[in-house]
Amino acid sequence: MTFVQKALARAAGVESAEVGQILDVRPNIALSHDNTAPIRKIWQRLGQDRVAIPERMAFTMDHAVPAPTPRHAQNHQEARDFAAEQGVSNVFEVGRGICHQVLSEEALVLPGQVILGSDSHTPHFGWMGAFGAGVGRSEMAVIWATGEMWLRVPESMKVTITGELQPWVTSKDLALHLIGRLGADGGLYRSVEFHGDGLEQMSIESRMALTNMMAEFGAKNSYSPADEKVVEWLTPRLAARKDISETEAREEIRDSILAPDEDADYVEEVLINASEVGQQVACPHTVDRTADVGELSTIKVDQAFLGTCTNGRIEDLREASRVLKGKKIAKGTRLLVIPASSEVMNQALSEGLIQDFTEAGAMIGVPGCGPCMGNHSGVLAPGETCISSANRNFKGRMGTPEADIYLASPAVVAASSVLGRVAAPQEVVS
């Protein structure tokens, strides 16, 4: 069986599952964020007094934080009240960070488990070898009410990454390369599994960027093996959350791991030689319109944005600071840096990265989604161009349909802010 067959079978309480089978799956975690308040309204229409699974629900406040309007503030307030009323304790306040990053840091999801989120980037949790998929608001309301949801067991595709990435090339480039090569629907409905020695060499942060981006590939979920790096990343976090010893935490994580069988069936196999991948940029207005960074050096940049659940982690901030330290942002260009979580913010502060950014002339935002989906805090003006480390460059995504959004790695975003045009980091640092 593939990973997804095993994970969905276990969550549905059955021995095995066939591709195409519809299973009633009981997720280990049901994630919602600023949309908790509207989901609650839908849930109320079901006529229940109590949700069925308060211990498995998790709310973050991240999409518009701190609240830009009274309406947004009211959404947050309703989520808090609802959590108190229903006994939901996994509530992560304004400023804690973006849902996918926070739930990873809190070790609320473990390898082999199932998380359903009313957020399209829930495939993110593939980084640890968990099943994560996005669902809609009505579905989340029904999960709260019944603890389960129908899911079709998808076909799987296998992406094998061999070799090593070139200097300044990142897993973001790899993801854009894959999406550019096979199209934004290249992984449609599928479970996209990553394997290979190229993947094993990658840091946890890099793997997160890769599986997170699979939402832009149409994937239902993504998977990267739960190896020792994953176990070691999660162990102290789980120990801290549950107040148990690291030995106990490590054992619990190891026991939870599911891996695909050697002879599992894949509908498609793709091989990527990492050493052949260059620095990629996705051009407006779709993620699969990719180009090499060098082809775009005439594109002037008004705003550079470093952040989001794709590339707002400590590794990303370090890469950007390698480019920016001691430099100034180009006149006429602004750089906005928003760490993905308070943990990332604290780490960046202690390493002096935040000061590197502010001395270069950058603005620092509150951990959260910021302008990623056009809510507030750095949205664009008509006619402007932004280069962003996010995952989505759809028309209108950052507030106005008349702006252009280019997507790239953190180092390319940083270099572009220094030169005021799309630029490779090698043009800024030797």
Added chain:
Amino acid sequence: MPTVDLSQPLTGRVWKYGDDVNTDVIFPGKYTYTKQDPEEIAPHALEDLDPSFAGAVQPGDVVVGGSNWGCGSSREQAAGCLRHSGVSAVIAKSFSRIFYRNAINSGLLVIAMPEVVDLIESGQEITIDLTAGTVCSAGRSWPIPPKSDSLRSIVLAGGLIPATKARLEAGQ
């Protein structure tokens, strides 16, 4: 806002668009946390794709799209805004999975007919007959691919919430 009764044959005009139509152009992200109700969301349907749509769409009209219709965000209003603007169905070559689920769960009929889309033009009259299981346009008729009973019952109940409510009340 008009919604449609799917148990009757429905005739309307075709509004045809291309491949990879994403949820941001179907329903702008900037409204997702501020606009939820049917009468609030319907006027923004396809706002960034076809500004003429929301003002001119009639009950029973059908949206036809290429491959990967509805890719992008999980926002349910992308399905809801179409349903509440009176659209009876979206026919496309393929759908993004979350849009597909949101549509079923919002009571919006979604039909994947990859071989038919190229034969239908904008502005043509089209009839969808769920009881007969056919789509007819320009003198031709095609069978609607069957859906599982559970998905069909969700659409006919008007969406996942009314269907689940009925199930909970029946103690199932």
